[in-house]
Amino acid sequence: MPTLYGHPFxxxxxxxxxxxxxxxxxxxxxxxxxxxxxxxxxYLAINPNGRVPALVDGDLTLFESLAIxxxxxxxxxxxxxxxxxxxxxxxxxxxxxxxFWAATEVEKPLIFxxxxxxxxxxxxxxxxxxxxxxxxxDRPFTVLEGHLARQDFLIGDRFTVADLxxxxxxxxxxxxxxxxxxxxxxxxxxxxxxxxxxxxxxxPIRFTIPRPPDAVLLSRFM
Ligand SMILES: N[C@@H](CCC(=O)N[C@@H](CS)C(=O)NCC(=O)O)C(=O)O
Numbered sequence: 001m002p003t004l005y006g007h008p009f010x011x012x013x014x015x016x017x018x019x020x021x022x023x024x025x026x027x028x029x030x031x032x033x034x035x036x037x038x039x040x041x042x043y044l045a046i047n048p049n050g051r052v053p054a055l056v057d058g059d060l061t062l063f064e065s066l067a068i069x070x071x072x073x074x075x076x077x078x079x080x081x082x083x084x085x086x087x088x089x090x091x092x093x094x095x096x097x098x099x100f101w102a103a104t105e106v107e108k109p110l111i112f113x114x115x116x117x118x119x120x121x122x123x124x125x126x127x128x129x130x131x132x133x134x135x136x137x138d139r140p141f142t143v144l145e146g147h148l149a150r151q152d153f154l155i156g157d158r159f160t161v162a163d164l165x166x167x168x169x170x171x172x173x174x175x176x177x178x179x180x181x182x183x184x185x186x187x188x189x190x191x192x193x194x195x196x197x198x199x200x201x202x203x204p205i206r207f208t209i210p211r212p213p214d215a216v217l218l219s220r221f222m
Contacts, residue, residue: 002072003027005043006052009207011065014168015053018069020198021084021164022076034207066099066165073161084161094155098162102169105140109133110169112221114176115209124211133221134178141183148185159193167193 004019006012007030019026031037031052038050047054047063054061055068057075062068073085073095086092113133116125144166147154154162170190173180180187193199211217 001025001027002055002057003029004068005029005031005038005046005054005056007032007037010052012053013171014065014165015055015068015072017168017199018072018084018161018164021196022072024076034209066103066169069161069165069168070095070099073164082158084159084164086155086160086162091155091160095160095162095165098154099165101140102166105143106137106166107169108221109136110172112217113137113178114172115211115221117176117178119176119207119209120211121208141180141186144189145183145186148189152189159196163189163193167199171199 002019002024004012004015004026006015008016010033012030016028031043033052037043038047038052043054044050046056046061049063051063053065053068054063055071056062057071060071062071073083077083077085086095110133111119113130116127116130116133151157153159154166167190171194172178173190174194180190212220
């Protein structure tokens with residue numbers, strides 16, 4: 001049985017969503033990331049990056065939330081109907097493509113926007129930074145809008161790990177109250193993904209993150 005490490009109000013929510021989609025038994029250890037939980041020697045032996053989530057499944061230890069989901073979809077392909085895993089080498093490549101795309105093209109500017117809208121303490125939010133990050137998101141969002149104008153899901157004609165990974169990264173959009181009405185196809189697709197039963201219970205964010213010094217912030221997000 002896999003063991004997932006990571007508090008639900010962290011990127012571990014992406015993996016919790018996948019585990020619930022697959023309806024498989026798992027153990028969940030809600031290791032924190034703001035309380036030193038992911039810096040203990042025991043946890044660093046599992047994920048030397050000192051970040052959550054991590055997954056242990058038998059002899060395999062994995063970090064990176066989206067890679068964990070690609071693995072789970074493949075390993076437990078019997079779960080979910082129809083299966084969430086890619087059905088061919090081409091679909092496998094597309095699932096990897098969309099997952100990398102979400103991590104490289106969308107995640108950083110989206111977190112930076114969300115930080116300035118909801119995650120930083122109110123006095124530390126800068127609307128101009130949120131605006132800049134949202135402008136950077138126009139290019140990937142336009143790509144996704146164009147793709148979804150041609151098909152209902154990212155791959156083939158069914159919800160797969162690709163939709164789950166991309167929608168999980170983009171789940172900050174409704175949480176941060178970001179208006180995406182200028183991308184109507186993407187908006188409908190994201191709503192449908194996030195309304196799935198397995199995606200339901202991570203929605204509220206009940207924490208703020210401290211605003212780091214500007215130099216750190218720019219190197220991390222821009
Ligand atoms: N790319 C990694 C990022 C993991 C990550 O940054 N997790 C945050 C919580 S959402 C964390 O553990 N932060 C603690 C730290 O950076 O010290 C993934 O997707 O798994």
